[in-house]
Amino acid sequence: MxxxxxxxxxxxxxxxxxxxxxxxxxxxxxxxxxxxxxxxxxxxxxxxxxxxxxxxxxxxxxxxxxxxxxxxxxxxxxxxxxxxxxxxxxxxxxxxxxxxxxxxxxxxxxxxxxxxxxxxxxxxxxxxxxxxxxxxxxxxxxxxxxxxxxxxxxxxxxxxxxxxxxxxxxxxxxxxxxxxxxxxxxxxxxxxxxxxxxxxxxQQERYEAFEELHSEFIASIQTRLPPAEERPRVLLTYNGNEEPETFSPYRLIDNGTSKKQWLDLGVEDELAGTGVENLSTANRGKLDYENLLEVDPNVILIRGHDRKSPAEFRDTVLAYMQDHPVGSELTAVQNGRVYRGGYLNQGPIHNLFLTERAAKQMYPEEFGDVTDDTELFDRQRVADIVTGEF
Incomplete structure (x- = not known):
């Protein structure tokens, strides 16, 4: 000191x-x-x-x-x-x-x-x-x-x-x-x-510029979403290991900012109606593969791997699940629809990138594959706001 x-x-x-x-x-x-x-x-x-x-x-x-x-x-x-x-x-x-x-x-x-x-x-x-x-x-x-x-x-x-x-x-x-x-x-x-x-x-002017950009971006995404009945039901979890055996549940109904991109994309929580509680300071409960098989989600989102590329994630986490005697029975695993779940803590810049990524993960037929280079928002416009050139 x-x-x-x-x-x-x-x-x-x-x-x-x-x-x-x-x-x-x-x-x-x-x-x-x-x-x-x-x-x-x-x-x-x-x-x-x-x-x-x-x-x-x-x-x-x-x-x-x-x-x-x-x-x-x-x-x-x-x-x-x-x-x-x-x-x-x-x-x-x-x-x-x-x-x-x-x-x-x-x-x-x-x-x-x-x-x-x-x-x-x-x-x-x-x-x-x-x-x-x-x-x-x-x-x-x-x-x-x-x-x-x-x-x-x-x-x-x-x-x-x-x-x-x-x-x-x-x-x-x-x-x-x-x-x-x-x-x-x-x-x-x-x-x-x-x-x-x-x-x-x-910096209220910068905030207003971001708010305008964000509103336009989200609106442009939402106008391209399929009808609600055609949107996937997802299981959002956390496990930072490359060979996951248990998963901490994150409920989409929680409305915390770490779920923003999923809520904006209109996906539904696969755990709805199960009584499973959201991860918190007091609740550290976990789900195993047998628990996951009971709900058998269309899509599984796993947090804790956001320093991996999509290919690295598939070659490690998804590959392990595909070889797992129980995990391999999951519909999401069989269809290759297990993805990185996004950051726990996201700010306005993060959110633009995470929403773009999530749109591709959820609706690749509309927005392109998550591994391609398709950009859904203007990087230069974001940079101009940050650097004061707006």
């Missing part, structure tokens, strides 16, 4: 970037500012800029209102979804680390001219989860849901208060799934959360 972690240039971070009304009695009152519940809205959420100064505030649960006296430059995100939001907003140069590097897929930026992220910096700080690291990195904002640190990494309210007061505020909301019992405050859709991060960095 630095000798004097609370100061830089003679000023504390509390002087320039600070919480508003959510710090009461030294603790964060999660969910108290904007109400609770998945569908809650609040008229005072958003940016409350003061015409007399450059300060502004952003309101997002669970921390509530966060006040900024200047636009953040240095930042760290817990997951790849929020990191991708910052990159989409032209803030790639400010990244100092990540909370979980293996799930931040930066290779997608290789297809966007002029868009790069310093992977060396990320690998230097690939799991930013300790107070010492927060002090050392000395960021201007932490794109973390603080309840993740409390519920997954044994922090407490006093730890959150300390870092928010002495280094920089937290702002973020765990949105990739909606099955954790401790998350009893409002959830956000991908673009609702993205809009909040745009307010943090005062």
């Amino acid at each position: 630095p000798e004097d972690p609370r100061t830089r240039n003679g000023r504390t971070r509390r002087d320039t970037l600070k919480y508003g009304s959510t710090l009461v009695g030294g603790t964060i009152l999660a969910g108290c500012v904007s109400g609770t519940g998945q569908g809650d809205t609040n008229e005072d959420e958003g940016v409350n800029a003061s015409p007399e100064s450059e300060s502004y505030s952003v309101s997002m649960e669970p921390v509530g209102e966060v006040e900024f006296d200047r636009i953040p430059e240095r930042w760290v995100a817990y997951d790849g979804g929020y990191a991708d939001m910052a990159v989409a907003l032209g803030q790639a140069d400010g990244i100092t680390g990540i909370g979980h590097a293996p799930r931040y897929y930066t290779y997608v930026y290789d297809e966007l001219p002029g868009v790069t992220v310093d992977r060396e910096q990320i690998e230097a700080y690939p799991e930013v989860r300790t107070k010492e690291e927060f002090y050392e990195l000395d960021n201007d904002v932490h794109l973390y849901d603080p309840q993740v640190l409390i519920n997954w990494f044994d922090w407490n309210d006093e730890d959150i208060d300390e870092i928010a007061s002495n280094v920089a505020p937290f702002i973020g909301n765990l949105i990739f799934r909606r099955s954790d019992g401790w998350h009893d405050y409002r959830y956000y859709t991908l673009y609702e959360a993205f809009e909040k991060i745009a307010e943090v960095f005062q």
Whole structure:
């Protein structure tokens, strides 16, 4: 830890970037500012800029209102979804680390001219989860849901208060799934959360450009979908092994952002009506091949393999399942319809690529095979937004 972690240039971070009304009695009152519940809205959420100064505030649960006296430059995100939001907003140069590097897929930026992220910096700080690291990195904002640190990494309210007061505020909301019992405050859709991060960095024009592009892209995909009765029923699971024996279930009815592409493509959950619960902090149940055979899905989607190409996935995971005495009986395996299931944490750029991939996986006769080079959205247009040339 630095000798004097609370100061830089003679000023504390509390002087320039600070919480508003959510710090009461030294603790964060999660969910108290904007109400609770998945569908809650609040008229005072958003940016409350003061015409007399450059300060502004952003309101997002669970921390509530966060006040900024200047636009953040240095930042760290817990997951790849929020990191991708910052990159989409032209803030790639400010990244100092990540909370979980293996799930931040930066290779997608290789297809966007002029868009790069310093992977060396990320690998230097690939799991930013300790107070010492927060002090050392000395960021201007932490794109973390603080309840993740409390519920997954044994922090407490006093730890959150300390870092928010002495280094920089937290702002973020765990949105990739909606099955954790401790998350009893409002959830956000991908673009609702993205809009909040745009307010943090005062990049509303970039956000609006992305929102327009995204709406046009999704609409163009959905107009080409077959009737609902002809769409596949899928089983979304997780197993990162090349020789999977059990599978963690991800329910599409969960509505978390990690399922966005599947929901936009209108596929149905093969586990509907089975009573199988979604993977969560409390539920770590798994399905074996006999369980899968009972529902016998048309398509199986397996997460944990998104650093493999489609060919590598087929040569390892699918090949193992085809040779498995029970797995080989599954309809999806026999038809070769076992695919990579997409990222757990996705931001707006990720989502464009994942939706394109998923459209090909689900409807190859309409959108082309997942291994071909057909592009369903304009890479240059995305790059222009990120680089400010829109």
